[in-house]
Amino acid sequence: MEAELQTLSTLLAEAWTMIRAQAANLLLPSRLTQVAILAGCLALAWGLQRWTSPRMRGWMRTLEGWPKWRLRLLLIVERRLQLIFFVALAWSAVGAMMSVTVFPSRRYILVLIATIATAMLAVALLARLVRNPALRRIVTWSLWAYVILYYLGLTDEAAELLDGLALEFGEFRLTLLAVLKALAVTAVLVALARMIASTSSARIRRNEDISPSMQVLLVKVIQIVLFSAAIFIGLKAVGFDLTGLAVLSGAIGVGLGFGLQKVVSNLVSGVILLLDKSIKPGDVISLGDTFGWINKLGARYVSITTRDGKEYLIPNEDLITGQVVNWSHSNDFVRLDIYFGTAYGADPHLVRRVAIAAASGVSRVLADRPPVCHIVGFGDSSVDYILRFWISDPTGGLTNIRGNVFLALWDAFQENGISIPFPQREVKMLEGSTLTTRAEAAD
Known part of the structure; x- marks a missing residue:
């Protein structure tokens, strides 16, 4: 532990010495001029972004009918207008300085910052390929840090510093550098796996020769294989020892046996x-x-x-x-039954013909499988019938088609003088009984 702290203090001292040397160089007149130019470019880029962004958003609201991917691309550009303007202005300043002086030191800081800003802009645009917001943020900031360290020439020092920060348990040593590499490599591989899975899923769903259930199964298998491979390869690429996963899998098995049975x-x-x-x-x-x-x-x-x-x-x-x-397992044909009753005075042959004709005139009732009507019993006050008809679109609803057929029966029975009986009550006064009205009872 003491050796690691000594190494860390040495690295921090070297980094502080480098920062002091660079700060001393910035005090040179030529370097101060470049810093002032960059500050002006940054302020001008901020002003241009404040002026352009509202107008661009207003223009985007008028783009009706545009494909979604174009609108997303415009929105990505609009959110990064300040960085785009700064990159353009910084390189314009580099070009102007090249026409004024031939000494590279007079434009060194300008070229360095313009290059770093360009790389950061490229990272910000390419990171949009990662759909998960949290993962995209991690990838963006990690690559930005690497870009800055790379162009400043501090990658070796930073790697040595991160490699010195480690946790050790016996022979196991986990460094911060290994963790960051694992996160970066795994994030890139997961993003690639997501892209490949999305493309494959779209092609599978467009293939009409594959049944819908098999399409879902193939998509899930592809996603599981690709994401598992991405995580496994990402961990192995940075040197993680995965033999310990055997113990973890055993613990997961015990957990499944007790608490995750339903899952x-x-x-x-x-x-x-x-x-x-x-x-x-x-x-x-x-x-x-x-x-x-x-x-x-x-x-x-x-x-x-x-x-x-x-x-x-x-x-x-x-x-x-x-x-x-x-209702639509082997085919889409569905038979529906409707029960009704008519008065005993109605001709049952006429009732059957009228009911069949009424049901046949309703939309969604299949004509190639015509309705049928049968007597199913003689009730206390009605002759009971069953009307059966077929439909081929159960997704359109069942209650509504039954209601339409009932309404057609009502209209047909009204036209043909067929009555539908209903319970009636008859009150009979016995001899010697008296009837008292409500007004008499109140008096």
Whole structure:
């Protein structure tokens, strides 16, 4: 520990000596002139950004119909206008100094700062490839620090300093330099894996020869393989010893056995659902009182959207162990039944013809599978019928089509003089009884 502290103090002393030497050089007239020029470029870039940004945003709001990727690119440029202006002004100042003097020392600081600013701008633009905001911020700041150290010629000193900061447990030694390298390499590999996974997923979803459930399965397998490989390669690239993961995997196994049974069950159930193709995105299913169509198959749950806009997240295990009605599993044809009754005075043959004609005239009722109507019983006050018809679009809803058929039956029965009986009550006064009105009772 004492040796490490002595090494750290030595490195800090050398860095302080270098900073003092550079500060002394800045006091030279030519260096002060360059610093003043850079300060002016920075102030002018700030002013141009304040003037340009509102006008650019107003112009962007008028760009209706533009592709989203173009609008995102314009927004990225708008957020970095100050750095863009500073880079342009700094290189313009370098060009002006080259025309005034031939001595490189008279423009050394200008070229150095312009180069660093250009590299930082390139890093800021390329870092947009990383979609995760936190990871993108880490990548950006790490690369900015490396760029500054690289052009200042301090990479070796910084590496030696970071390598001296370490944690040691027996033969295990973890340095801050190794941690930063691991984060940087892993972040780059994860970003590349995300890009490859997104491109592959888009191509798989556009392939109509692959079933929707198999598409989801392939996408998830590609994502797991790519991200696992990115993390594994990133850790191995910086020299991490992964043999200790065997102990960690054993601990995870014990944890799974006790506390994560439901999670693992849902994960395995999700794989089974994708493999047996019992449900797929777009299917219309009923699970208990929940009726809707499948919006997304997740690793742990299935997203079901109902007709009233509610989104239910059903665990995969419930779909495996429970009774599920899939209205569109093998085909989209669905038969619906409607029960009604008519008075005994109505001709049953006429009632059947009228009911079939009324149902056939409703949109969404299939004509190639015509409706049928049968008598199912003689009730206390009505002849009971069942009307059966077929539809091929259960995603359009079931309650609304039943309502439309009921309304068509009502109109058809009114036109043909067919009455629908309803319970009636008859009050009979017995001899010797008296009727007292409310007014008489009040008196």
